[in-house]
Amino acid sequence: MKKSILALLLLPVFARGTEVLLERVPEGGVQPQIVATREGTLHLVYLKGAPQGGDVRYVSKKAGTSEWSTPRTINSTPGSAVAMGTIRGAQIAVGKDDSVHVVWNGPGGKNQPSPLLYSRSLNRGATFEKQRDLKSDTQGLDGxxxxxxxxxxxxxxxxxGAPAGAAPGEINRRVFVLKSTDNGANFSRPQIANEDDPGVCACCSLKTFVTPGGELLTLYRAARTMGQRDITLMTSTDGGASFQHRNVGPWAINMCPMSSASVVAAGAKTRAAWEAEGRIYTALLDATSGALAVSEDKSRHPALAVNAAGETLVSWSIGTGWQKGGQLAWVVLDAAGKPTTNRGVKAGVPVWGFSTAYAEGNHFVILY
Structure with a gap:
């Protein structure tokens, strides 16, 4: 019976070239995020329960196996994760000695600001520590x-968010960085990373990433003026001591699109994907690569994966919105970053949902 259920969940999509498999998130969860260790163990987090206050769930899978581990709840306070808006869910990273680190937005209330919650596992996901609120005295946590x-x-x-006591308005929002040098046991005070370049789109999420070479990259949507919401790349080559900024994805729009971004290592380089003008763009994050649009209109929430052959899968949602599900779409880029004919669309992205993806050898798996 167990094998037959798995066969229903893992659906091969036969197209010219590399095989792409589609799989539903365990337990019907939403907002999956996945990361792999160097040995190939997969660590997956997702949200389950009420969208205004659910739980962060966690499963893992060792390389070469076909079944996820028994799900466990990461948050130590029940119902302390927010799925509403699709951009406030859990994010995951694997660090020293395969430690697992997870951060997510908690729900706020009347006269009670939303917390920024964190937990870690020092035994490869077997157990997680009690959640901690890391936002300090910053205010206005949203995206x-x-x-x-x-x-x-x-x-x-x-x-x-905004520094304590700051006036309202997106121009007063800043990007904050906390750093731990002891594997998450202790964190520094929040550091403002864009003091010289203020303004952040309030309800868009951001994405941070440490490259194989040790560079810290962050993509966020700026709000320097009311009518410009550019994707900005923030880099630090000195472990977060200083930061540089440059625009990589312009978008002239006078509203917050509640968008997200994705980053992945692509050999010695780094590839990113983001939304602009209703389409998904992708580019290598170097000084010479231009952005490539890979989707049509009404596309949102990209995810990336790179396989052993150097091909890249880009997946995204179509037509999703507030309390509205939609379709899953994807395309495979060849090793030179050019779109192939290996692309597809499938219904079934749930409300508050999006996709994540990973590679196994030369084929890809999309979780949605």
């Missing part, structure tokens, strides 16, 4: 936070 970790024991938590 989702992100987390990155290195093999040296560094953990970076990045989010946007």
């Amino acid at each position: 989702g936070a992100s987390i990155a970790a290195s093999a040296k024991g560094e953990v970076f938590v990045v989010w946007h």
Whole structure:
């Protein structure tokens, strides 16, 4: 019986070239995020329960096996994770000694600000520590936070909000960075990373990533003026001591699109994907690569994966919105970053849902 259920969940999509498999998130969860260790163990988090206050669930799968582990709840306070808006869910990173680090937005209430919650596992996901609120005295937590970790024991938590006592308005929002040098046991005070370049789109999430070379990258949607919401790349080559900024994805729009972004290592380089003008764009994050649109209109929430052959899968949602599900779409890029004919669309992205993806050898798996 167990094998037959798995066969129903893991659906091969036969197209020219690399095989793409589609799989529903365990327990019917939403907002999956996945990360792999160097040995190939997969760590997956997702949200389950009430959208205004559910739980962060966790499963893992060792390389070469076909079944996920028994799900467990990460948050120590029940109902302390927010799925509403699709951009406030859990983010995951694997650090030193395969430690697992997770951050997510908690629900706020009347006269009670939303917390920025964190938990870690030092035994490869077997157990998780009691959740901690890391936002300190920053205010206005809205769009989702992100987390990155290195093999040296560094953990970076990045989010946007306003300094204590700041006046209302997106121009007063800043990107904050917390750093741990002891694998998440202790964190520094929040550091403002864009003091010289203020303004952040309030309800868009951001994405941070430590490259194999140790560079800290963060993608966020700026709000320097009312009518410009550019995707900005923030980089640090000195472990978060200083930051540089440049625009990589312009978008002239006078509203918050509640968007997200994705980043993945692509050999010695780093590839990103983001939303602009209703389409998904992707580019290598270097000084010379231009952005490529890979989707049509009404596309949102990209995910990336790179396989052993150097091909890249880009997946995204179509037509999703507030309390509205939609379709899953994807395309495979060849090793040179050019779109192939290996693409598809499938119904079934749930309300508050999106996709994540990973590679096994030369084929891809999309979880949605």
